[in-house]
Amino acid sequence: MVATAPSEQLAEQLRAVVAEACSEPETEVRNLRRLTGGASRETWAFDAVFAGDAERPLILRRDPPKVARAGDAMRREATAIEAAARAGVPVPKLIAHGSDDAALDAPFIVMDFVEGETVPRRILRDETYADVRPRLAERCGEILAQVHAIDPGEVEGLETPDSLGQLRGALDFFEESSPALELGMRWLEQNRPDIGAARVVHGDFRNGNLLVGPDDIRAVLDWELVRLGDPMEDLGYLCARCWRFGVVERPVGGFGDYADLFRGYEKVSGQRVDPELVRWWELFSSVWWGVGCMVQASQHLSGNVHSIELAAIGRRVWEQEYDVLLYLDGRGG
């Protein structure tokens, strides 16, 4: 998966970045390897070896080079991770970041590697996580309360998107029309809640973006979508059926119950959770992921990327349609 020549160049560039950030002029970069080939962000792992052979495993997240980018998303992500750390949220320690192409040909973040599991099916099924599993939902509630307490002034470039408007636009972008997703949109519009004060929301807080150890949630990853919004969005998104990975009877990420999540949240935030609002965001998230599946498949259908995986994701729109109808029937929870 790792192309030799570009990664050798990247290793040399990384060496300079880490040497400066850690004040270790003798730094070497070893074992540089690509972990994911995401279309939005690249993730690489490597070991920085300092004078005296001290090793520090690190992670690089980088935008794909030579792709036009809007705004300064990487600075937002980096400042969000630092603000989250100060708020007590478990996150990897940020080592360095760059907002332009100067150091690594694209904006990037370098952070500590944290040992743990992110693959949802393993977190839900492996014996290693049997002890921590029953505690995860409450921990998610506690951590989300900490996220929502982050001072928005500490995160650069936060936006306050019109969530429903953006979803409408995304749906209209595609030729295919879906009566089921439109029924979901209609319900969301007709039951649009009054949303209180906007808070910093993670925006992608779900099973899959939580790094879990046998003892606890060790890090919240993927701060790419951090924004200002209704804090209940993070709770609803976490519970949406599409992020339960087959364990539909455990609404919180496939590992826990609403009561545990809400208890953890209320304990730390001192604020009551409105279950109706969480449900609104669950349905929202199902429609959103339905469109998300089309977005993924469109990369294959447009000819940009040839991938049977992306093609297959396009058919998962039908799963989201079904989820939306279950919610409309009151069978989603």
Next chain:
Amino acid sequence: MARGVPSTAELVDALGTFLEQDVMPGTEGRLSFMARVAANVAATVEREIVLGPAQARGHADRLAALGFRDDDELAQAIRAGELDDRLEEVVEVTRRNVVERLGLWNPRYVEPEDAGLILQMPARDPGAPESNTPGKGR
């Protein structure tokens, strides 16, 4: 009398079985995962060949009973709020359409109480004389 020429559905079934029984165990990591995805795609294509025409007819008939020619028309009407006073009926029809279609892609995704709505593949009986019914053996 024995059969000697496979149908399209039987070819794609053979492809799916190959991916599942030979490629998946013979590979690991990402390639094995992709083989699983490909096997699921093959199984879907087989179901669509066999059940797709009946599914499409049922879909169109139910839309027609509701007064619409296709999903585009229905989606537009829902969006415009024209069906707000009969949403229950619209949800019911849409559920049947969605479940039948989802049954072609991933029948296991459907909740037990809706499973009765899924179209079933005919049982395969390779020994039966005159049988040219494509079916699912796995």
